[in-house]
């Protein structure tokens with residue numbers, strides 16, 4: 001793999017899109033897309049209407065808070081498991097979120113495999129989609145993570161992938177940032193660095209999220225932990241999109257707005 005494999009959040013197989021979207025809306029009604037976004041999704045694209053609609057449904061957990069158990073699909077030693085959990089729980093600093101390790105039937109399953117193109121690299125399924133993955137499969141992959149991996153990578157990668165598990169999409173997919181990318185240069189660049197097809201580049205970095213599917217922040221934040229670092233080689237102005245290296249104050253505020261902590265009891 002490249003030194004910095006690019007994260008591609010995993011998508012469920014098409015056969016599960018509609019059921020997963022229905023469950024997401026049931027768990028958190030705020031996952032229902034805004035009417036204009038739904039109408040837009042129905043007007044464009046191909047496939048069954050219910051599938052088109054499913055693609056713009058959010059994947060957030062209930063606003064009452066996130067309690068997820070975590071397990072490891074390999075023989076990760078206890079110090080490594082504890083270190084990964086610690087970084088996953090960094091989100092708890094502002095949000096009502098808790099990840100707890102378990103050996104029994106974990107919600108979040110972590111593997112560290114290197115088997116490109118499908119399973120290697122860094123990735124997670126997004127939010128409530130993890131409920132639709134077979135129990136023997138990982139929901140998050142942290143290729144090659146060991147106790148020797150630098151702390152900065154734990155911050156940059158584990159916290160980012162945990163953001164996906166919490167239902168957060170890629171910040172660089174926002175229109176303000178996508179508009180800065182030069183299409184032809186991006187296709188050439190990712191073909192070389194990640195072996196992506198033009199279609200993959202289009203899906204992963206050139207198609208903006210519908211603005212209304214994004215809650216919280218109103219301005220794109222290129223320092224967000226949910227933003228890739230994208231090189232100046234592929235932007236129209238030649239300046240890089242810096243990308244996040246840790247959860248920013250804006251990310252913390254965003255997470256707290258999605259999963260607010262219960263108010264402290266009055267004295």
Ligand SMILES: [Zn+2]
Pocket residue numbers: 007008009160161164170
């Ligand atoms: Zn990602």
